[in-house]
Amino acid sequence: MQSVLLQHETNQSKLVILDSVGFCCIFLSSIFPTFLEKSCIPMSENEKAIIKPEAMKPFIWLQCADGSIQQVEEEVVMFCPMIYREILQTGMGSSQNSAICLPDRVNPAILSLIFEYCRFHQVLGRSNKFPGPYFITVERKSFDEKFIRMDTKKLCELTSAADSLQLKPLVDLTSRALARMIEGKTPEEIRETFHLPDDLTEEEKLEPLKNVNDDPRIRLLNRLYAKKRKELKERQKLKDIEAEEEKKDERSVDEILSFINGEEDSKGVNAIKSKKKNRKKRDSHKDICGQESIRLKNKKEANFSPSASQCSDARDNDDDTFPSNGEFEDGDIDDLDPAVKEELDREVEDFARRLNSDWPERMQEFLSLGQNQKLVPNRASSHGSLHETTGMDRR
Amino acid sequence: MSNMVNGDSTVDRISHLPRNIIEEILLHLPLKDAIRTSILSRDWRYAWSSIPHLAFSRQEFPLSKCSNSQVVFDRKLVDIIHQVLLFHQGPIHMFKLSIDLKSSKCIDGWLLFLSRNDIKEIVLHRWEGEVYKLPSCLSACKRLEHLCLFRCMFRPVHFQGFPHLRSLSLNNVAISQNELETLITNCPLLNILYLIDIFGLSGLKVCSPSLVVFSFFGQHIDFSFENVPLLSTLYVSFVGKNDKYYASPGVICKLFRNLYHLSSIKKIVLYNQAFKVWAYGQLPIQLPFTYQLKRFHACVNLKDIKEIQAIVFLCRSCPLLVTLELKAYIGNNLDDGTPAEKFLDAQQSFGSQFSHLRSVEITYVSCISELPFIKFVLANAPALETAYIGFNCGTPIELNILKEMFKFRRLSPAVEIKILNRSFF
Numbered sequence: 001m002q003s004v005l006l007q008h009e010t011n012q013s014k015l016v017i018l019d020s021v022g023f024c025c026i027f028l029s030s031i032f033p034t035f036l037e038k039s040c041i042p043m044s045e046n047e048k049a050i051i052k053p054e055a056m057k058p059f060i061w062l063q064c065a066d067g068s069i070q071q072v073e074e075e076v077v078m079f080c081p082m083i084y085r086e087i088l089q090t091g092m093g094s095s096q097n098s099a100i101c102l103p104d105r106v107n108p109a110i111l112s113l114i115f116e117y118c119r120f121h122q123v124l125g126r127s128n129k130f131p132g133p134y135f136i137t138v139e140r141k142s143f144d145e146k147f148i149r150m151d152t153k154k155l156c157e158l159t160s161a162a163d164s165l166q167l168k169p170l171v172d173l174t175s176r177a178l179a180r181m182i183e184g185k186t187p188e189e190i191r192e193t194f195h196l197p198d199d200l201t202e203e204e205k206l207e208p209l210k211n212v213n214d215d216p217r218i219r220l221l222n223r224l225y226a227k228k229r230k231e232l233k234e235r236q237k238l239k240d241i242e243a244e245e246e247k248k249d250e251r252s253v254d255e256i257l258s259f260i261n262g263e264e265d266s267k268g269v270n271a272i273k274s275k276k277k278n279r280k281k282r283d284s285h286k287d288i289c290g291q292e293s294i295r296l297k298n299k300k301e302a303n304f305s306p307s308a309s310q311c312s313d314a315r316d317n318d319d320d321t322f323p324s325n326g327e328f329e330d331g332d333i334d335d336l337d338p339a340v341k342e343e344l345d346r347e348v349e350d351f352a353r354r355l356n357s358d359w360p361e362r363m364q365e366f367l368s369l370g371q372n373q374k375l376v377p378n379r380a381s382s383h384g385s386l387h388e389t390t391g392m393d394r395r
Numbered sequence: 396m397s398n399m400v401n402g403d404s405t406v407d408r409i410s411h412l413p414r415n416i417i418e419e420i421l422l423h424l425p426l427k428d429a430i431r432t433s434i435l436s437r438d439w440r441y442a443w444s445s446i447p448h449l450a451f452s453r454q455e456f457p458l459s460k461c462s463n464s465q466v467v468f469d470r471k472l473v474d475i476i477h478q479v480l481l482f483h484q485g486p487i488h489m490f491k492l493s494i495d496l497k498s499s500k501c502i503d504g505w506l507l508f509l510s511r512n513d514i515k516e517i518v519l520h521r522w523e524g525e526v527y528k529l530p531s532c533l534s535a536c537k538r539l540e541h542l543c544l545f546r547c548m549f550r551p552v553h554f555q556g557f558p559h560l561r562s563l564s565l566n567n568v569a570i571s572q573n574e575l576e577t578l579i580t581n582c583p584l585l586n587i588l589y590l591i592d593i594f595g596l597s598g599l600k601v602c603s604p605s606l607v608v609f610s611f612f613g614q615h616i617d618f619s620f621e622n623v624p625l626l627s628t629l630y631v632s633f634v635g636k637n638d639k640y641y642a643s644p645g646v647i648c649k650l651f652r653n654l655y656h657l658s659s660i661k662k663i664v665l666y667n668q669a670f671k672v673w674a675y676g677q678l679p680i681q682l683p684f685t686y687q688l689k690r691f692h693a694c695v696n697l698k699d700i701k702e703i704q705a706i707v708f709l710c711r712s713c714p715l716l717v718t719l720e721l722k723a724y725i726g727n728n729l730d731d732g733t734p735a736e737k738f739l740d741a742q743q744s745f746g747s748q749f750s751h752l753r754s755v756e757i758t759y760v761s762c763i764s765e766l767p768f769i770k771f772v773l774a775n776a777p778a779l780e781t782a783y784i785g786f787n788c789g790t791p792i793e794l795n796i797l798k799e800m801f802k803f804r805r806l807s808p809a810v811e812i813k814i815l816n817r818s819f820f
Contacts, residue, residue, distance in 0.1 A: 156408035163416050175416060178409065179423035187434055194409045196436040 060087065061099035068108050069099050072115055079118040082166040103164035110154075110161045117147060117170055148177040152194055410438040414445075421446045427455050430479065444484045450491035451476060453522070458495040465497050465523070473501045480505060486513040493520035493545075499527045510535045515559075521546040526569065544568050556581025564589040571595050579603050615672055617649075620656040627659050631673075632666035648676030650705060654712075660686060665693040674705035681712075688713035692720040697757075697765040698732035703739065706768075711748050719772070720756040723765050723787075732764035739771040749776040758785030758815060763796050770803045779807040785815035 058074040060083070077093075078084050086100050087093050093100040102111070120143050124136055148155070155174055162170040182190055191198055409417075421429040421443055429443045456475075458468055472494060490509050492502070499521070509517070510532045517539065521527045528548040539557045543564040551574055560582040570578075570593060579585065580602050588603070591612040599618035601609065606623050610630035620626070650673035654660070665673065670693035691709065696702050710716060755772050773782060784800065801812070 153406075153408055156412060159416055160412055163413060171416065171419065175419040176423050178420045182420070182432065183424050183428050187431065190432075190435055195405045195407045196410060196439070197407060199437045200434060200440070 060093040061096050062093065062111070063099035063101050064106055064108050064111060065102065065104045066107065069096055070108065070111065071096075073119075076115055076119045076122055079122050080114075080165045080167050082164075103161075105157075105164045106161040107157070110157050113154075113158060114161060114165065114167065114170065118167075120147075121169070144173055148173060152178075152181065407436075410436065417442050418446055422448055425455050426450055426479075441482075441484070444482050447485070447487055448489040448491075449479065449483070449487060450489065450493075450518075452491065452493045453495060456494050458523075465495075469496055469498050472496055473498070476501070476505065480508055488514065489516040489518075490514060491516075491518040493518060493522070495523045496521075497524035499524060502527060503530045503532075506530055507532045513538050515539060516541040518543040519545070519547060526567075550574065551578065554578065554581070556583075558583065560585055562587035564591075565593060566591040567594070569594040572597055572599060576600055576602070579606075612666075615668070620653055623656060625659060626657055627661040628664075629657065629660060629662070630664045630666070631669040633668045633672055635668075646676050647679050648705065649673040650709070651679050654686070654709075658684070658686070660688055662690040663688060663692070664690075667694060669693070670695055670705075671702065674702050678704060678708050685715075686713045687715055689715060690718040690720075691716060692718075692722075694722045694724050696725070697721070697723045697760075697768050698725075698735055700734040700738060703735045703768060707739075707742060707771075714748055715751050716749070717751050718754045718756075719752060721758070721768075723757060723759045723761065725761065732767065736764070736767040739767050742771065742775075749779075751778060752776045753778055753780045754783075755779065755781075756783040756785070756815075758783070759787045760784060760796075761787040763793075763799065766796065766799060769800060773803045773805045773807075773810065775806060776810075777806050779805075779810045782810055782812045783815050784812060 059071040060074050060077045061069055061071050062077070062083070063069045077087075083093070083100060083102075090100075092098040106114075121140065124140060150158075155177060159171060159174040159178065162174060181193055185193070190196065412420075421432065424432075426449060429446060432439045432443055433441065451472075456472060458465070473496070476492075487509060490505075492505075496502075502519075506517075507530070514536050515538055517533075517536070518541075519527070519529075520543075522545075526546050526548050528550065529544075531552070533549075534551050534554050534557075536557070538559055540559050541562045542557070542560065543562075543566075545566045546568070548569040549565070550570070554574070554577065556578060561584050563578075563582070563585060564587075566589070572595070575590075575593070575596065576599065579588065582603070584605055585603050586605060587608045588601075588606055589610045589612075590599075591610075593613060596616050598616055599611075600621055601618060601623060602621045604622060604624060606626050608628045608630075609623075609626055611618065612630070612632045612634075614635045615633040650670070653673070688709075691713070693706075695706060706721070710719070749772070752772075755776070757769055757772075760766070760769075769782070769784065773779070786796075797814075
């Protein structure tokens with residue numbers, strides 16, 4: 001503390017007094033300029049009378065991002081390595097004017113929480129580490145558990161603030177608490193707890209890491225989604241045939257020619273495309289493939305019907321492999337009890353209804369997605385995305 | 396999602412926490428839950444893919460949960476691990492594979508992938524299937540710090556050692572003596588070494604300047620130490636038939652021959668027949684220096700004169716001994732303990748040697764002729780605080796044993812004798 005004061009002294013020529021009572025004087029003198037002149041000498045004689053033991057406890061001044069200034073006992077503050085280092089290196093914090101600026105992520109409410117934490121552990125341990133006999137560990141643990149009970153908003157803020165102050169034990173504690181909130185819950189529950197936006201499309205959700213979500217529930221959902229997709233595709237086929245007549249024909253000349261030239265060409269292209277898809281299938285994940293073709297399939301554009309029919313061939317191939325993928329999953333379906341099955345049926349119906357109802361919006365989604373897809377390098381089936389984009393360019 | 400009255404609390408805060416915190420949160424989750432976060436929202440899609448610890452354990456991927464055959468389970472599991480490794484970005488520091496995977500061909504590929512990704516810790520437990528032969532790419536993991544193997548075969552050829560290896564645990568591993576010795580010697584930072592049931596060893600010379608903890612469990616082999624200046628904890632357990640132990644007469648017993656090299660030893664634990672084997676032989680006249688041994692635990696036959704002599708000699712050379720724990724067992728030969736008793740009674744002026752002993756625990760006492768050693772300790776330990784005496788509960792505690800015991804003279808005024816009731820089984 002003394003060294004800090006000396007440094008401060010050189011910066012401000014008016015500093016004469018060398019203890020915490022002096023700080024009060026400087027503080028007051030900045031507000032009331034005449035205070036210092038009036039009370040300087042008498043102060044230095046009276047200071048011993050005025051000083052109480054508690055006042056001798058050194059305080060550190062801290063300033064939050066919003067400008068508010070707090071003062072905290074030095075020993076509590078020293079628990080934070082970042083502030084500690086700052087004090088040592090810059091010598092700031094000894095007065096209100098030179099309050100240490102805290103990172104943006106720390107607001108006053110959270111700061112008081114942090115210091116509550118620091119105060120407890122500092123009193124219990126006098127060090128940043130946690131050794132100590134068993135009963136101290138028990139005390140710490142029970143305090144930690146009570147301390148961590150707060151809503152997710154505060155918890156996230158606390159984690160962020162603790163990280164910016166480099167308070168490793170608190171970061172650890174809060175991360176564990178957050179992890180406990182995530183563990184074992186369904187995605188919907190997690191989204192609700194943390195207010196996460198449900199912004200993944202159904203397709204993206206449907207390509208989980210296969211079988212990692214080893215929940216029989218999720219596997220069954222996947223299976224049923226696949227069935228639904230198939231039904232939708234068939235429905236789409238019918239729709240397309242109707243839609244063709246209604247829509248303006250925007251196909252390029254080549255395409256119309258190829259379409260007119262009929263079976264052989266399209267069959268040839270069919271074969272090539274389905275071969276491509278088969279090869280792709282062997283190399284990449286089957287799910288992605290299935291979804292590419294489904295995306296292609298679901299486009300209403302008339303000029304897509306050649307590729308659509310090609311896709312249907314490919315899709316049939318996919319379907320053949322789907323069962324082989326899922327063959328061992330069928331057995332699991334029977335294992336579920338009727339209540340779960342019922343619930344799942346309801347969910348699937350829901351999903352189907354959603355797919356059918358907001359069709360135009362879905363279309364927009366697919367189209368906009370298509371643009372994005374080709375930028376994602378993890379997508380193994382780059383061919384698939386090329387198909388999409390070239391198809392749309394032709395439009 | 397849910398409509399809250401306070402608009403502020405519907406803000407998604409967790410997704411915008413700094414990267415390192417999200418990683419830390421995911422690290423605290425079991426791997427399955429961590430990967431499942433990928434379907435939560437766009438921000439979380441690939442958040443899991445940079446966690447540096449991948450642990451596949453039996454609890455998370457149990458064979459029992461999969462209602463189909465082993466083959467199907469294997470296929471699924473290999474698929475999962477392939478995908479996880481493919482989607483993963485960034486360095487992988489810890490990889491644990493402790494699952495009921497029967498096929499082992501894929502593991503080679505995974506280890507190769509890991510060796511290119513800064514792997515620091517590998518835990519490989521083969522629960523099912525045949526013993527897995529580790530590929531040579533394991534030696535390419537230059538940053539490896541912890542290696543734990545179960546049921547593998549490790550045959551490093553032209554191996555330079557792991558420059559950063561700090562702990563090595565081999566359990567049911569097949570490795571030859573030469574290779575193991577080279578491995579131990581060529582790992583300059585090796586601190587902890589556990590060898591459990593190693594196949595293919597006929598002897599072992601442990602030479603490691605940085606070794607701190609050494610543990611050997613298994614069939615008896617003649618191992619010796621050379622240049623282990625930092626070794627402070629030693630666990631040894633020998634099981635098996637005991638006909639190979641007998642050294643030729645005139646040879647100093649192994650206990651003290653090994654102790655000679657263990658200048659910084661602080662704790663010795665000898666399970667099963669380790670003490671018996673090591674105490675067999677001649678006792679040295681005196682040891683060159685005293686030791687800092689603080690804790691000694693062994694299974695001792697309290698009626699056997701040889702073993703009693705060894706214990707007394709040991710205690711004499713370790714004046715700083717604080718805790719002494721002995722598990723009594725009944726040996727094959729049916730001596731009645733009178734030679735031992737006579738020997739103990741003859742030990743005069745021993746008090747100064749037990750000067751730091753604070754706790755003694757002698758368990759599985761089963762008959763009155765095992766008491767002389769207890770009497771000896773009680774009579775010679777001035778600083779003793781607690782003496783735990785446990786009886787083998789197979790036999791009823793006889794009142795006269797207790798009576799005798801409480802009659803023993805106690806040098807330490809504050810000693811508390813506690814009777815433990817531990818059963819053999």
